[in-house]
Amino acid sequence: MATKHVPILTREVIELLLGENSCIKATRAPLKYVLDFTLGGGGHTRAMLDHIRLHDLPLVVVGNDQDLRVIDRAQEVFKPEILKGSLILSHQKFGQISSAYLKSLGIDPAHIAATFADLGFSSDQIEDETRGLSFMRDGPLDMRLSPELSPVPLYDKLLAASDHELCEVFRAYGEERFCVSMSRAIKQAQARRTFENSTKYLSDLLVAQLPSWARRGKIHGATRAFQSLRIWVNDEMGELERLLMFQGTELVAGARVGFLSFHETEDRMVKTAFKDKNLWQKCGKKPWVPGRQEITLNPRARSAKLRVATKL
Numbered sequence: 001m002a003t004k005h006v007p008i009l010t011r012e013v014i015e016l017l018l019g020e021n022s023c024i025k026a027t028r029a030p031l032k033y034v035l036d037f038t039l040g041g042g043g044h045t046r047a048m049l050d051h052i053r054l055h056d057l058p059l060v061v062v063g064n065d066q067d068l069r070v071i072d073r074a075q076e077v078f079k080p081e082i083l084k085g086s087l088i089l090s091h092q093k094f095g096q097i098s099s100a101y102l103k104s105l106g107i108d109p110a111h112i113a114a115t116f117a118d119l120g121f122s123s124d125q126i127e128d129e130t131r132g133l134s135f136m137r138d139g140p141l142d143m144r145l146s147p148e149l150s151p152v153p154l155y156d157k158l159l160a161a162s163d164h165e166l167c168e169v170f171r172a173y174g175e176e177r178f179c180v181s182m183s184r185a186i187k188q189a190q191a192r193r194t195f196e197n198s199t200k201y202l203s204d205l206l207v208a209q210l211p212s213w214a215r216r217g218k219i220h221g222a223t224r225a226f227q228s229l230r231i232w233v234n235d236e237m238g239e240l241e242r243l244l245m246f247q248g249t250e251l252v253a254g255a256r257v258g259f260l261s262f263h264e265t266e267d268r269m270v271k272t273a274f275k276d277k278n279l280w281q282k283c284g285k286k287p288w289v290p291g292r293q294e295i296t297l298n299p300r301a302r303s304a305k306l307r308v309a310t311k312l
């Protein structure tokens with residue numbers, strides 16, 4: 001099936017990671033692999049493969065995702081590239097990727113030339129109501145981007161959490177100012193046994209906690225709360241922290257890394273990691289952001305920030 005996901009800042013990603021000024025040409029080391037940690041709809045991976053073919057670069061792309069449906073789709077869509085050996089697929093959470101895991105795929109971490117991570121979820125995932133990621137479509141309270149690799153769906157996590165813990169999730173990942181009343185409402189509904197395993201139900205419950213002026217805002221009243229619950233269920237900040245640590249310790253000097261983030265906390269984590277002058281040399285003083293034209297064509301691009309650095 002066709003993807004609805006539109007890749008963001010593709011030209012910049014390719015130019016910065018694989019272009020003239022990247023390490024690819026300059027290095028004499030036997031660098032061989034480009035890791036796309038977040039394959040998704042495959043837009044960036046496709047652009048990498050096209051660039052590599054066009055410029056006859058001696059590189060193999062590794063397309064990784066935690067979502068098995070993404071991998072299944074890629075098996076079909078990228079069949080010729082997989083058969084040719086120019087693409088290797090990997091189904092893993094990027095925070096779990098270690099040197100031992102890469103070696104099990106036949107990849108020597110010392111031969112990684114560049115890596116890329118486009119954080120968060122894809123349009124295909126949010127539009128699939130069985131995932132329960134959106135309040136626009138009714139579905140189960142699941143939110144796992146990988147039902148295979150993440151054992152606990154949102155409904156069970158909500159049952160197990162205290163209202164203090166929930167409030168902290170809403171505050172930390174969504175800056176939700178009504179976190180106290182929202183978390184209390186969830187715990188009260190569970191105690192009354194009226195709490196339903198439905199995104200529509202949860203969205204209505206959360207919005208009902210807002211004062212009337214806050215319900216009239218431009219963004220839906222459940223937006224921040226849903227975003228924070230998704231980040232929590234998928235341990236997105238923990239995953240990013242582990243990936244940054246892996247790259248800082250395992251990549252060889254000269255490897256380029258790029259991160260496309262959509263959340264302020266994620267961007268801050270990447271920015272802070274790149275400040276370590278013993279490990280990274282930043283590319284550019286500021287992050288790359290999409291221009292007005294890209295945002296008009298793809299509104300999801302509006303909060304994107306791309307940061308790139310070279311391993312020292």
Ligand SMILES: C[S@@+](CC[C@H](N)C(=O)[O-])C[C@H]1O[C@@H](n2cnc3c(N)ncnc32)[C@H](O)[C@@H]1O
Pocket residue numbers: 005006007008037038039040041042043044045064065066067070092093094095118119120121122145239
């Ligand atoms: C924004 S989409 C990537 C879109 C892709 N660059 C494209 O051009 O179509 C993010 C993807 O990353 C995956 N993902 C998110 N967190 C992950 C993690 N911790 N480990 C592996 N994959 C992850 C999601 O399942 C999703 O498919």
